[in-house]
Amino acid sequence: MFRTSATDAPQAAPAPRRRLLDNPRIVTLIVLLLAAVMGGLFWLSGRSADIETRVLTDVVLYALLSLNMALIIALVFVLARNLVKLWVEQRQAAPFSRFRAKLVGALLAMSIVPAVLVLFSGSEILRNSAARWFSEPVDTLLKGAKDIASQYYTEQSAVLGLRADRLARTVPPAAVTGADEAALNSVLKDELFTMIDGTIEMYRAVPGSAGATDAALVTASESPTLSGESVRASADRLASRSIATGKPETAEEGLDNNGVLLRAVAPILGPDRRPIGAVVVSRHLGPEFDREATRASQAFEKYKGMELLKEPILGSYLSIFLTATLLILIAATWLGLYLAKRITRPVQQLAEGARAIGAGRLDVRLEAETGDELGSLVEAFNMMAAELQTNRAKLDQSRVDLERKNAEVDGRRRYIETVLERVATGVISLDASGRISTMNGAAQRLLGVDAGSLGQPARAVLEREDLRPLLPLVDAVEARTGRAVVQEVSLVREGRETNLATAATVLGGDGSEGAVMVLDDVTPLIRAQRVAAWRDVARRLAHEIKNPLTPIQLSAERLRRHFAAAPAPTQSLVGECTDAIIAEVESLKGLVDEFAQFARLRGPRMMPADLNALVDESLKLYAGVLQQGTLRIERQLASALPPVRLDSEQIRQVIINLVDNAMEALGGPNAATRPNGERPLIVVLTLHDVRNSLVRLVISDNGPGVPESDRDKLFMPYYSTKGRGSGLGLAIVRRIVVEHGGGIEVSGAQPTGTTFTVELPAA
Amino acid sequence: MTRVRSGLILALVMASAAVVFASGNITINAIPTEGRVKLSFNARDCWNLATRQFLSAGTLVIFDYDVELRRPGSAPWLGLFDSVLARTAVSTTAKFDTLVRKYSVSRMRSGSVFASDTFKQEAEVKDWLTTFASIELEPTAPLEPNAEYYVYVVLTIRPKKSTPSLFSILPFGREECYGRQSFTYIAR
Numbered sequence: 042m043f044r045t046s047a048t049d050a051p052q053a054a055p056a057p058r059r060r061l062l063d064n065p066r067i068v069t070l071i072v073l074l075l076a077a078v079m080g081g082l083f084w085l086s087g088r089s090a091d092i093e094t095r096v097l098t099d100v101v102l103y104a105l106l107s108l109n110m111a112l113i114i115a116l117v118f119v120l121a122r123n124l125v126k127l128w129v130e131q132r133q134a135a136p137f138s139r140f141r142a143k144l145v146g147a148l149l150a151m152s153i154v155p156a157v158l159v160l161f162s163g164s165e166i167l168r169n170s171a172a173r174w175f176s177e178p179v180d181t182l183l184k185g186a187k188d189i190a191s192q193y194y195t196e197q198s199a200v201l202g203l204r205a206d207r208l209a210r211t212v213p214p215a216a217v218t219g220a221d222e223a224a225l226n227s228v229l230k231d232e233l234f235t236m237i238d239g240t241i242e243m244y245r246a247v248p249g250s251a252g253a254t255d256a257a258l259v260t261a262s263e264s265p266t267l268s269g270e271s272v273r274a275s276a277d278r279l280a281s282r283s284i285a286t287g288k289p290e291t292a293e294e295g296l297d298n299n300g301v302l303l304r305a306v307a308p309i310l311g312p313d314r315r316p317i318g319a320v321v322v323s324r325h326l327g328p329e330f331d332r333e334a335t336r337a338s339q340a341f342e343k344y345k346g347m348e349l350l351k352e353p354i355l356g357s358y359l360s361i362f363l364t365a366t367l368l369i370l371i372a373a374t375w376l377g378l379y380l381a382k383r384i385t386r387p388v389q390q391l392a393e394g395a396r397a398i399g400a401g402r403l404d405v406r407l408e409a410e411t412g413d414e415l416g417s418l419v420e421a422f423n424m425m426a427a428e429l430q431t432n433r434a435k436l437d438q439s440r441v442d443l444e445r446k447n448a449e450v451d452g453r454r455r456y457i458e459t460v461l462e463r464v465a466t467g468v469i470s471l472d473a474s475g476r477i478s479t480m481n482g483a484a485q486r487l488l489g490v491d492a493g494s495l496g497q498p499a500r501a502v503l504e505r506e507d508l509r510p511l512l513p514l515v516d517a518v519e520a521r522t523g524r525a526v527v528q529e530v531s532l533v534r535e536g537r538e539t540n541l542a543t544a545a546t547v548l549g550g551d552g553s554e555g556a557v558m559v560l561d562d563v564t565p566l567i568r569a570q571r572v573a574a575w576r577d578v579a580r581r582l583a584h585e586i587k588n589p590l591t592p593i594q595l596s597a598e599r600l601r602r603h604f605a606a607a608p609a610p611t612q613s614l615v616g617e618c619t620d621a622i623i624a625e626v627e628s629l630k631g632l633v634d635e636f637a638q639f640a641r642l643r644g645p646r647m648m649p650a651d652l653n654a655l656v657d658e659s660l661k662l663y664a665g666v667l668q669q670g671t672l673r674i675e676r677q678l679a680s681a682l683p684p685v686r687l688d689s690e691q692i693r694q695v696i697i698n699l700v701d702n703a704m705e706a707l708g709g710p711n712a713a714t715r716p717n718g719e720r721p722l723i724v725v726l727t728l729h730d731v732r733n734s735l736v737r738l739v740i741s742d743n744g745p746g747v748p749e750s751d752r753d754k755l756f757m758p759y760y761s762t763k764g765r766g767s768g769l770g771l772a773i774v775r776r777i778v779v780e781h782g783g784g785i786e787v788s789g790a791q792p793t794g795t796t797f798t799v800e801l802p803a804a
Numbered sequence: 805m806t807r808v809r810s811g812l813i814l815a816l817v818m819a820s821a822a823v824v825f826a827s828g829n830i831t832i833n834a835i836p837t838e839g840r841v842k843l844s845f846n847a848r849d850c851w852n853l854a855t856r857q858f859l860s861a862g863t864l865v866i867f868d869y870d871v872e873l874r875r876p877g878s879a880p881w882l883g884l885f886d887s888v889l890a891r892t893a894v895s896t897t898a899k900f901d902t903l904v905r906k907y908s909v910s911r912m913r914s915g916s917v918f919a920s921d922t923f924k925q926e927a928e929v930k931d932w933l934t935t936f937a938s939i940e941l942e943p944t945a946p947l948e949p950n951a952e953y954y955v956y957v958v959l960t961i962r963p964k965k966s967t968p969s970l971f972s973i974l975p976f977g978r979e980e981c982y983g984r985q986s987f988t989y990i991a992r
Contacts, residue, residue, distance in 0.1 A: 095864075098963055191903050198904075293904050338903040342862030349857050349965055356967035 075372050079365060086361050094346055098353035105360035112367035119371065120149075123378050136392040141385040148381055152373030160366040164359055171355045175348045187341035190334035194303065197324055198291040201239075201305035205322040206289055208232060208241065209307040217245045217259065217309050217318040225260045233262050238325045240264045242273075243309075244280035245318040256280035256319055267325045272302055279306040280319040287316045300331040387415040391422055403430040467541075467560035471499050473553055475519060487541060487560050489534055499558075507534040511558075514545040518556040521547055529563070538753070540564045568757070572772065575758035579636035579769075587633040590626050597622035639758060639769045645688035645780050649804045652685045652692075652736055653678040653727055659696040660725060663704075670710030674700070677726035683803045685736050691777045692801075698774050699740045699797050700725070706744035706795060717792060719743050734803045735783075741796040752787045830983025834955040836990075839946055841873055841890070843985070844937040847959050850981035851930050854965040859929065862902040867933045868960040869894045873941045875953050889943035889953070896933045909933070947989040954986040 085101070092101065127145060130138035208228065216224035229241050242261040249255030256277060275294050283290055283306040294302040302325050309318035326334075347354060390407050397405040406423050409416040458481075461468050467484030471477060477499050485491060488511075494502045499518070503511045510530040517526035525546040532539045542561040548554035597619040604615035660674055667674060703723045704710065712721035721743065728737040747755060756775040758768060778785045783801040790796045829849040835842045847867070858865050871892050877885035895912040907929045910920040923929050947953065959981035 095963060102967075187902055191905060194904050293906075334903055338862070338901075342902055345861030346858070346863040346963075349854070349861055349863065350963055352965060352967045353963070 075368060079368055082361055082365050082368075086358070094343075094350055094354065097357050098350050102353055102357045102360060105357065105364055109360060109363050109367060112364065112371060116367060116371050116374065119374055119378070135389075136396075137385050137389050141381055141389075144381045144384060145378060148377030149374060152377050153370060156366055156370045156373065160363065163362055163366075167358055167362065168355065171351060171358075175344070175351065179344065180348075183337070183341040183344050186337035190337045193334070194293070197303050197326070198293070198305060201303055201322045201324055202289055202291050202307070203305075204232070204236075205305040205307035205320045208320045208322065209309045212243065212309055212318075212320065214309065214311050214317055217243065218311070220245055220257075220259050222260045229260065229262050236322075236324070238264055238266050238327070240267065240323045240325070242276045242280065242321040242323075243318060244277075244284065244321070245309075246284045246316055254281075254284055254316075256284050259318070264323075264325050266327065267296075267299070267302070272296070272323070275302075276304065276306075276321045276323065279304055280321050282306075283308045283319040284316045295331075296325075296328075298328060300326045300328040302326075383411070384415075387411070387419055391418065394422055394426070398426055398429065403433050465562060467558075467562075469499070469558040469560070470555060471518060471558065472555045475499055475515070475556075477502060478555060483562075484558075484560055487539065487562055488532075507532055511541075511543065514543055514558055518545050518547060518558070521551055523547055523551065538564070540567045572758065572776070575772070576640045579758070580640040583633045583637040583640060586629060587637070590629055590633070594623055594626040597626070635769050639773055639776075642773060642776060645691050645777065647686040647688050647781065649684040650687050650689050650692075651682070652687070652738065652801070653682050655687075655689055655692055656696060656725055656727060656738070659693050660700070662697065663700065666710050670712070671714070672704060672707055672710050672712045672721040672723065674723045674725060677724060679727045679729050682727055682729050682736060685801050686804045687781055687801060688777075692781070695774045695777050695799065696725075696738070696740070698770050699799075702770065702797075703740060703742035703744065703795070706746075707742055708744075715743055715793070729803070730800075735800050736803050738799040738801070739796060740799075741790045741794060743790060743792075743794040746789050746793050746795050747787065749789065755787055756785070828957075828983035829981050830957045830959060832955050832957055832983045832985035834985045834987055836947060836953070836987060839943070841941040841943070841947075841953075841955065843871070843939050843941065843955055844935075845869075845871075845939075845957050845983060845985075846935040847957075847981055847983070848930065848934045850959050850961065851934055855933075855961060856926070857965070858963060859898060859900045859907070859926070860902075862900050863963065864897060864899045865933070866962045867896045868962065869896075869936065870958045870960075871939060871941065872956045873943055873953060874956055875951065889945060889947075890941035892939065892941060894936060894939065896936075898929045898933050900929075911936075947991075949989060949991040951989055952986060953989055954984055956982065956984050958982045 123145065127138065127142045131142060212228055213221075213224060215221070216228075225243050229243070232241060233239070240262050243259045244256035245259050246254050247257040258273070258277070258280075261273075261276075272294060275292070279290060279292055287308050287310075289305065289307040292304045292306075294304060296302055302323050304321060304323045306319050306321045308316040309320060311317040387407075387409075394405050394407050403426060405426055407419045409419040409423075458479075461479075461481040462483075464481070465483050467487045468479070468481045469477060469484050470479045475498050477495055477497055480490070480492070480495060485494075488502075488508055490502060500512070500515045503509065503515055510532060513528065514526060525544055527542075527544045530541045530543050532541060540563045542563045544559045545556060546559075547556045601615055601619035604612050606612075607615065656676065656678060660676060663674060700723060704712075707721040707723070714720060724739075724741045726739045726741075728739065729735075730737060756771045758772040775785050778799055778801070781801055783799060785800070786798050788796050788798070830845050830847045831849075832843060832845040847869075850867075855865055871894065872888050873890040874886040874888050877887060893914065896909065897912070898907055898909045900907050905924070907923040907926070908920070909923060909929060909932045910917045911932075912918065921932070923932065941955070961980065
C-alpha cells in the first residue's frame, strides 16, 4: 500500500507484497492467453464444419463442457471472492468501501448484463438457425437420391438372382456333372446377349477335403470391362457356399476405383434335388455410377447422422458460444474489478496515508502507480508528508534545544536554590501581590516559620509578634519606591535576641515582578563586636584600675602602720578600714587580672593531640576532690577518636572551666541528691562526627540547668549566674574554642541540667 | 427426533443405492471356475430408439463395454472403494449400408477386431451389439474361497443423440447402462 522513507529505517514497515496482477508482464501474458483462447474458439467455430461429427460431439463437446465448467468455477470464484471482500470491507467500514462497492457493481453490471443478453439472444438465434439446417425438401431430396441408388442396387441384385435361378434351371444337369463345357457355353452365349457388362461362371460340385463339397469352375464368360480372373476368388466362395447350402444368394463386391460388382448365385439341382453345381451371375457397375450412388448414400447418411446429432452439434456450437461468453465475462469482470481497484486504491492509499500522518507517522510515503491525476495527487501527498516531516524534525530539534535550555535553566535554578538553601543568608521572594513565592531554609530558620508560609501574604506572616520589626520592610516593598531598603532589625523570640541585617529590593523597578527580602543573621558579628568592645574595656580597666591599686594598697598599709601606735579604738578603726581597703584592692587586682587575661589571651599553639587522653588527664585533677563526695564524673569516650589539632593547655582550661561550672551548678563535690532522686552526675563524652569531620566534646550535668533565655548570654563577658566572679570564664572558653576553629553551644539536658557541646575540627 | 429421521433417510438412500447397483439393465451371467471368471451378458434393454435411428441413418454405432471383476470394499453400497481385480474392455460396432441395405458388424477387444459379419436383419444386429459370450476375466490376485465378488459391466453407446449435461463430464455421470452380478467363489 504505502512505504516509509528509507531514512527512517527503524520505523519502516515491511514492504507490502506486490500483487500478481500489478505486474505488467503477468497482465500481458493473461491478456495474450485470453486472446489465444478466443482465437482458438474462432478457429474452431470456423473449422467446425470440417470436423467429423463424431469428433465434434464426443471430443470437442466434452472438452468444451469441461472448459466451460472450469470457466464457470473461475467466474464464480472471482465474483464470490471480490464480493465477499467488498462485503467484509463494508462491514469493517473500510474507507471508500461504499464507493468501491458502487463502482464494482456498476462495472460488473456494465459487463455482465450485456454479455448475458448476448448469450441468451445468440443462443436463441443459434437454435432457430439449427432448426433450418434440416429442412423437409433437403431431406426428401437426399432420401430420394439414396433410395434411387439403393433401389437400383436392389433391383439389379434381384434381376441377377432371377437370371441365376433361371440359368440354374435351364442348364442340363448332365452338362454340369459331365463338365460339358461346350453345352454350357452355348447356354451362356445366349444369356450373355441379354446382359450389359456382366459375367457368368458355372461350377460343378466336386468332393472337397474332409467330406465337404467344393465348387469347381466349369466355364466362365469374360466382361469387357472387368477381368474375370481378378474377381474369381469371390465367385468361387459364393459358388461353394451355394452348393453347400443349396440356397441362392446375392453379394456385392467393391472394386478398387472400378465400381462395384453385383453377384447372384443359384444352385444347380440334380435329379435328386441335391446341388450338383452353381451358377454365378455378376453385373459390373462402373465407377461413375458407383461413385454417384455412394455420394448420394453418403450425403444421405451424413445428413441423417447430423440430423440425429443435431442436439449435440448445436450443443457444441452453443458451448463454443458459451465459452467465448464466459471468457468475455471473466475478462470483463476481472477488468472491472481491476479498474475499480486501480481507481479506488490510490484514493484509499491517500486516506490511509492521511490517517497514518494523523497518527504521527510522518515517514509514510505513497507509491504512485500511475502518472495521471491520481499519480499527481499522490506526489502532492508525498511532498506534503515530506514537508511535514521536515517541519516536525525542525520542531523536534527546537524542542530538544528548548528542553536542553530548560534543563540548563532548571539546573541553574536548582543550583541557585541549593546555594540559597545552603547560604546562611535568608532570602524571601515576594510576588507582585506581596505573597511569599519562595523562602529558603535560612529565612525559615531565622524567622521561625515553615514552608506553609509560602503563598501567604508577607504582611500576614510578619504580623506575628516576634516578627513585627520586619513589617517596615513590607511597607517599603508595598510602597514600590524602587529603592532598596536596608535596616538592622533585632528579633526577640523565646528570650533570645537575633540581630538581622535586612534589605528589601523591589524587582522590575515598579514592583511588577515582586520583591526580594534578604535577611542576614549578624548576631555573631554583634557578639564579636561586643566581645571586642569588652576586650577593649577589659584592657582599659586593667590599665586604668590596676595602676592606682598598688598605691592604694601601699597607702592603706602605710596608714595601718602609721596608726599602729594609735589608741586602740583608732587602731582598730584604721585596722578595719585598711584591711577592707587592702581586701578590696586584692579583689580588684584579681578582677583586673582576669580582665587582663581575657584581653591578652594568646593565640593557640595547635598540635595534633588525643582529645580522649587530654580529657582523662584533666579529669584526674578531680579525683581527689570527688573521692569523698557524692558527685560523680562519668566519662564516655569514643574509641578510635581521630587526633585533633589543639592547644592542650587551652583545651584543658576549657574542660576544667566547663567541669567547674557543672560542679558549681550541682552544688560542689558533696552535692545533694537531685530533687528527682538522681545522684549528682557530670557526664563527659567524646564523639566523632565522621560525616562533618568533627570531634565533639560534650559535658553534661543533671543540675538545675540554665533558663533558655539566659543561654545566649552565658558566653558574654561579665555575665554570671553565680552572682560572683568576673563572668569571663565562659567568654574565655568560647574564645578558645572559636580560635581553635570550632564552636560551642549550650542546651538543656534531660530531664534537667545543662549540656555544653564543643565541636573541634578533626585533624 | 431429528437424529432418527436423519438415520431413516440415510438408510433409505443406502437401500435404494444398493437396489440400483444390484439390478441394472445389463444381464450378466458370471461363472467362476479355476480361479477365473467366465461371463456372458446381454444389454438388450439398452437397445433404444436412438440406436435404431443412428443405424438406419447409416451412422456407425459403437457399444463400448467396460467389464470389471470387483470385490466389495468398506462401503459396498457406494462401490467407490471396491477393489478391482480384473478389467477388460470390449466393443461392438454396426453400420448400416444404406445403399445395399446390409449391416456390417464387428467385435473388438482392446481396440483390435476379432470378429466381423454382415447382416440383413436388424434383430441380428441387435443381438450382435448387445450380446457377448465367453468373456474371461483373469484376476490379478487369486480368488479367495467363500468370498463375495461381483462383475460390473458398464455400457457406453456412441453416438448420443442428446446433448450431454455439464455433469456428464464427471466420472459418475456417464453410466447409462450397467449391470452387476454378485457371486460367492467356491473353490473346487
